[in-house]
Amino acid sequence: MTGATGSAASDRRSSASGPGFTPTSRRRSRIAAGVALAAVAIGGNLLVYSNLDASKPVVQAVRDVPAGEQITSDMFRTVDVDVDSTVNVIDGDRLDSLVGTYAKVRLVAGSLVTAESLQAVPLVTPGSSVVAIQVADGALPAGLRERSAIVLVVPAGRSEDGVSATSVPGRVVGLPSATSSALGLQSLSVEVAAGDAATIAAADDVRVVLVDPAEDPAVTADAGPAEGES
16 A cells, blocks of 8 residues: 555656646737737837927917017027927027017917018018007908008098098008997007008098908018028
8 A cells, every 4th residue: 555655646746847838829829919919018108108208399479479579588488399390380499599580470478489470670661650540340351460451541521522532552560459439449550651651640531441351461471580590
């Protein structure tokens, strides 16, 4: 009996010390697929986290800047944003070079600044003047915006027989703003030739005609400062 018991114990030890677990070919395929999926997941996470750090500094307006205003150092700052390369923004390293340029259109606080919204020369050209006219609510044509080309029409007085209306070409430099008048008037700033400024300023009734409603002044105006220019 002792011999048989010893033989059985020896067989169990021999079996335990024999070859380890050997997976089948199907199980090996599943293990390989799992390893591949884990590698793909890790690679995807690394790509996502690397894209999160792809931001770059660009120029942002920190307060509202009216069209025609000369840019000073306290108007803009740089912010890090993740934008597509097709988005038209100004790189943050050009911030200092923008000081001294002029806003071509109104810049809203918090908006990113584009090269097309700035120009190197004053908005009002030499030999021109800016006149504020008052117009009634609803008297302005649709599509009017800063830098829109317009014609200012001063109707002939009723007592002036044989006198035709006066037409003066101009350009909008400031969007309408409400006045304190109880008549519901708005103030519109326009650029006209210096010789026509007195005529428009003295007129009691000025009508505004938009020359080309389809024209976008922000696009058709002269290009903004080039790279590295101030």
